[in-house]
Amino acid sequence: MRTTHDTTPLVLFGGTFDPVHRAHISAARSVSRVLGDAPVHLLPNAVPPHRPQPLAGGEQRLAMLELACADHPCLIPDDWELKQSGPSYSLLTLQHYREQIGNRPLVFMIGADSFASLHHWHRWQDYADLCHLAVVPRPDSPLATDKVLATFPETAPDSLMRHANGLRLMLQGPFLDVSATAIRQALAEKGDCPALEPAVVAHIHRHHLYNVAKSPSPESDTRPHER
Ligand code: ATP
Secondary structure (H helix, E strand, C coil): CCECCCCCCEEEEEECCCCCCHHHHHHHHHHHHHCCCCCEEEEECCCCCCCCCCCCCHHHHHHHHHHHHCCCCCEEECCCCCCCCCCCCHHHHHHHHHHHHCCCCEEEEEEHHHHHCHHHCCCHHHHHHHCEEEEECCCCCCCCCHHHHHHCCECCHHHHHCECCCCEEECCCCCECCCHHHHHHHHHHHCCCCCCCHHHHHHHHHCCCCCCCCCCCCCCCCCCCEC
16 A cells, blocks of 8 residues: 555546446446545446446447536546457556556445455456555445455545555445346336436437337336435
8 A cells, every 4th residue: 555645536437338327427426526526437348357248339338428427527438448459357457547647546446246246356456556446335235255355444535545555435325226237128128217317318219229119118117216
């Protein structure tokens, strides 16, 4: 863990974003706010190594991210992983950005479900030398392993910002029961989903993504439930 005088964090938020939804956006905004309006780069992966491959292509997922982030200056869609070849290991992205920003705090944000499986990720122990973690709660997520918890000691935002790497921030919210899997299903069945930004729904219809049903059905109500 290294101390730093340049306390402006850079936050990286990797994901499939197939498609980007309101829980992604509100989680990214929360992390940004807690860390003094820090910039958050949202990076769609090209070839996710830990899960089934995305339905929509990289360009489409990036285009939807650009629409969803348009009103939020702290949120920056980033095509770095899409431009790389081979599996999109987060480690490579973290190494790249660590080289770019010197000793500034680098923060890798993930949902609690991803955090719970971090011990299966490629060279996860090396992350602590490169970045902090910011963990966003997600309904019904199991706990991370003791080894993962011990590798990233929990801290508060001000302490995290005084260090370059190696600590963990646990956010208390938002707590949104939303998943892209459920959204893809709702789109195919009903043609709409309130957990998506309207501009993203319009893009999906325009490009006939996710086997979208022709028109939204009036009884569709898959609004995110905040707990
Ligand atoms: P899918 O249902 O296709 O698995 P997803 O909704 O989990 O998709 P991803 O793009 O796979 O979305 O997730 C990117 C990151 O966002 C991951 O770190 C994931 O844990 C986090 N995330 C996704 N949805 C939520 C949510 N509702 N609350 C908190 N974090 C979330």
